[in-house]
Amino acid sequence: MADNKIRKTVKKALAAGLTAAMLLAPIQSFAADGEGTDKAKALAEAIVREDAKTIKDHELVAENDAIALYLYEPTLSLIVRDKKTGAIMESTVGESDGTLNATWENFIKSGIGFDILNNVNEERTDLISAQADIDVVKKADGFSAAVNLTKYQISFVLNVTLLEDGIEVEIPGDSIVEEQDQVTLGNVFVYPFLGYTYADERDGYMLMPDGNGALIYLEDNDGRFTSPLNLKVWGDNAGVDESYVLSLFWEEYQTVNDAEPVLAPVFGMVHTDSRMAVLGIIEEGAEDARISAYPNGAVTNYNWVVPRFTLRRIYKQLMSKEGTSAVQLQEAKRAQCDIKLRYVFASGEDADYAGLAVKYREYLLENLSAKEDKFRIRLDFLGTDRENGMIFKKPVVMTTTDNIRDIYADLKEANVTDIFSIYKGWQDGGIWSMPISKYKADSKIGGTSALTKLIKESKEEGIELYLYQDALRANPDTVNTTFNVIKKLDESVYEENTYKEIYESFRFQTPDQAVKKLNESLKSYGKKGVDSLALTGITNHLYSYNYNGKQYNRTENLQIFSEALESAAQDFHLAMEQPISCYWNLADSIVGMPVNTSSYIFTDEEVPFLSIALKGVIPMYADYTNFEANKSEYFLQLVETGIYPSFYLTWEDPVDLLYTNSADLYTSRYGVYKNEIIEYYTLLKEVSDATAGAVITDREKTADNVAVVTYSNGVKVYVNYNEQPVTCDGIALDAMSYQLVGR
Template sequence: MKRILALIIVFMLLLQTPVFGEQENLNDEGDVKGDVVGEISLEDVAEEEQYKFNFEVVAQNDEAKLFIDKSSNLLRVVSLKTGNYFDTKVMNGQVGSEHVKNIQKSDFVVTYYRDLIRGTTETWDNYTMSIKLDQVEYALLDNGIRCIFTVGDASRIHLDMFPMYISKERMENLVLKYLDDKQRQELLGKHGYYTETKDKYIRNWESKTKDGSPTAVPIPVLKRMYNLFYEIGAYSEEELAIDNEMWGVEAENLNITFKIVVEYVLDGKDLVVRVPVKDIETDPKHPISELILTPYLLCGSVRDKGYLFVPDGCGGIINFNNGKYLTEFSAPIFGPDPLYENKLYSEQFTPSTFPVFGIKKNDIAVMGIIEEGAEIATVTANVAGRVDEFNKISVKFNLFYSERIPLTVGFDNYILKHAERGYDKDIVVRYRFLEGENANYVGMAKEYRKYLEERKAIKKNNVPQQAPLFLEMIATVPRKKMFLGIPYTSYISMTSFDQAQHITETLKQKGITDIVVQYTDWANGGAKNSPFNDIKVIRSIGGKKGLKKFISYSQQNDIPLFFTINMLTTYSTKGISRSKDIAKLINNTLAVKPGFNMVTKVTDRVMEWLISPSFFSKYASEIIKWSNNLGIKGLGLGEAGVLLYGDYNEKNQIMRWDALPMFQNAFQIMDDYNSLLFSNANSYVYKYAEYITDLPVYGSSRRIIDYNVPFVQMVLENNIIYSMPAFNKYSLEGFEKYLLKAIETKSSLKWIITAADEREFIPAYLSDDFRMKYYYKTQFKHWEEKIAELYNLYNEFYQKVKSAEIDSHEIIDKDLVKVVYTNGVVVYLNYSTEEKIIDRLLLKPLSYVVVE
């Protein structure tokens, strides 16, 4: 009985073993290494003592001054108008370990490979390993300063300064004859440093442990050994080289050093921080894998009031001191790399589509914009109590790509595979200083929009006079069939061209004049698509004749019509090169778009190949050729705007940062000839998009996030036309909340529509050779009246604010929101099931009030 009970307990423990992969950091997970300090009260933190700085002016303009204290390398930006300022680091932290306090005083933290084969790493902060050692040099720049850090202690005593093996004769002549009996006993005794054998002495410690990390020998012991060998004895580096050669020992210099440059430049009130990565000096055997830049520039103590702004979905807010210190926010910019650990399950979050993060602290705000290096950046944030008394947000850059390749035998067995080269461009982060009415997340959105407009990085489209209604029409669904025992695929018509025309005519008759149609799964195999280097319109929906007729109708009635193609994926390699045009993983196997069984968390066997970025330029030109021949003026590129990946083909590795210009070039080629529609989009797509559908209005539901705000929508409004996620794909909260969220975010409504019964999709959902998207009720007859009803309500609101912009957005409480527009219109929204009173207005449950 006890044996059975023991087996049950073991089985239950195994069930609780976490699946390896990228998951939200809970409890004390992550890099905190036991440094969690727990909840902090004001009593735990004394009033901050004024740190005595010795500032000198580095740069000045009409808006701000930049100071530096070279004793700590702290820089301060001071607004000339108000005297407000922000610092690049913290010098007077009171809570946390010595390790944490050193990071507070650092310009950066680097993680490098101690052993590339085993993948062992070590992390250094530049305060401990450079500033304290007085290893900083300076050079003035136009409007700034260049700080050159030598990181690492070249004079540090380490184990490999002492021979692993030394002959008895050489030990006697070089060391022992200079020692007294007590010193001899210390060196060779029972608890000594060397063991005597027949012909030699052997050091009692190997240089490295089994995992490849350096053997940890106490510093006092190393200092005593140094004293006996080098100071009392006659040993030297030359003698060490002789011993190593004699015994065939390849000694490694464990005193690794790096030279890293950080430039600080004042631009208006902006502080631009730049790391020229190609100028980093390091040993190729010990490349830097990660760099955290200015880890405490954006922080607020437990005594401050404010919040952190994170790129979570449409935008996320983490309130200072919210008590959620057992978890943290961590999100890669532009989403995770779909090629990274492609076969391992990872928890799926709403991707971070813009390289912006920030802090609101008391009367000021600072927004970070990653200008260069966003492709390799991950934003992290946590609150007071995590490791110290600060609420903070920072950005980490992955400079050297490596991946664990699972082995087929054994549990958690893998080999480490590295990219051929590391990141070799600049890292640039612009910190924008916001004051007054702009010192909040609305101000951040306005400033980011202004930033994009100044750089012509966002397309300016006309503001529609009527609210657009977005309809995504599913044309076909593949169906496996048999003929005389031979399997084949037929395509069931879900919405033919004629039916699509009828649906739009029906809605126009109901007064909906601005309809944007996205026509999906219409050619080249539909949902189970082949490459789009050539085109074959599916016959069951009307073929090319029906397509041209539908295009003619849409043009005559001013209906924006977009034919969606799966530009990045294919289920077939027909017409393209399998070896060159399909991306490869780091182990040189063909890259498949990751897919997992959500119940078992095991990868599926669907072969949906990812097309290599090296093919994009040619591919885009071929797409333009056939689309022009068919008279197509609008292309829907689906998720091509949110997936960013490279190609690890051994013959021509394309890293993620190499791939980004290839994506942009392809979009530019198509934008020159067609209007482009994307389903959600990373910020580098804003330059090419006329429409963006399915823009998130929520976040990833990470525990640390207090609420989400329409940051992306405020950036795009009156520039790019955008929509909500389709009601019948995402919303489980009912019509009222869907309409409320559309009004709060000024987002157009969207539905996924078919003419045929949605039950026709069921066999495709069960297929194991392609992935059919899951749809809720799609048949148009179910939605016809409700679409018109909700649209009319939304359009009534839209007419009052269509040319205005959101001027302020306030979360009164978790269910009550107030939005003010630049034309004076105020909107109150009540998401609760209870009545609310605000500004002397009574809001009924699940309702809104517009005040002009």
């Protein structure tokens, strides 16, 4: 019997409401037929026929109406059982395939893994290899384990708590004790194999937070991968990571693009055959975490996705100003954060990426109030930049306040009235004059009074006009950066290279200095009645750094920025550029929401995970349409995701920017984009009006490449990405088109 018949039979049986016990017999008969044996056997072993006190030597420790939690104390291994379907997910490998060395054999059988730093040497270990002494105390809703890694004299406490639809796992930071100065915890891997599968024995995929969302199928990779996909949660660490330029790769015309950001600290594993899925959410410790996906072939023959928490790292300390010699050192201070994750499980029809996105939205709404999600088209403007003159730099004026007023009036005649704008380069000295500490507009755009008048008039017209401010960077060509900028851990001054002609690099302010300058600017804005800011820099950067001989880490950085943004949000409307998830509750809108992924070779399918979770919760604005190569497909993606369109505009021809740092703004003239703006506004507003006040409840991609998005008000959006017409659910769709059903 073919594998696809096995899958269809299993799905049909589960959909009909059959119990796990009723389902097991036909699965075993498939194995008896001799065809699809491995898949049938693997699936049979993943379904427990009836309630049990013990599963694979794991004892029941807690349960509720939805799930049951089982524990194997010697390795702190877990098994989670879906009580409705009988499907289980395991956190460790019982018997390996015999292809691994002793280090990996023990690692895959351990509930927690570690990288131990012994002076400047790193050693991968686990509870077995580290000769852990484990004392478990069972509770009504889980257990607590006091763990002592006797080989390294390191101890900590692990708490696992059963929740309504999942479990919470925590290692309190203050419970970690390192008895030797140079033998410390580097990385901690928390239940790395939870939901693992072997090769292509199971059907499903791993969910990764790359851009909007990416899937990696659980298929036989035939040795295609030799290393994992590592995603840095909340971006690079400027105090440790190297600054680099995007470079040519392989061929002259192929370039390496910037990776899409990881805004949300989430990951998942979906077993489509047993219809069980898990979403991992990093609740604490995300500032020093990575999420790694290991498809089979990458180190082992298993498929697994894991969060890795970095508590300390090894770095190079420069020994000379020239940087010709260096020594390796450990970070002096361990990251002062708790390690805390929530694993949320889904089953049946909800056991897919869309169901997990809905679960994530429910999780977010526990601490985040939904913002007004009214459709607006985003029209950003560049005021001024600078180019070199004979002696001094001279202004390049692109869009004045009068120009913006004329654009608004022109669009109003075409019934384009719902507008959200960000004004960049408004400040004295142009767009790269940073930091801003005073509300003073460039005279070339009309001056401060003219800008204040425009903001007031726009508000009266119902237009949201925000002033752009990078609250992190300092330009060494416009301000003194001898002090109050960060040094990397190796004590070299951090410089962000631009590889442009006018301003070659920027520096990062220390968190205290960045907040000081931000607060000075806020006070100045308030005096003039300006209350809408579009912030960047501090919204998506965290860093370790050296200052006055003392090291600071990202946890301390996060606390300072969080407090500053929380204070600012009390008096100002804040739009944030690609904000990390812990700031979402403070933002009125998210600017630069990724529509796609980074297109890594690991990715088998791009999915709108984040936009499913956030649609109807907070307004999302896409990257600029100006620079999209395939505008037809991009427009359809905006229809599908509910992300609002964005344009970057100038009144003058962008050819004038050729010798400025904004030279990459090669197409922006309003006259060129006017008709496209009107078309995007008219069509996308119609979609938004049909789904207003609703959230996305489901999304699926059919076999014939049609995306079907279902909203809570009953509206369905059908998007045909094919170059030819197709019919889906009886609905005829033209090539590269969409339809709204159920309005």
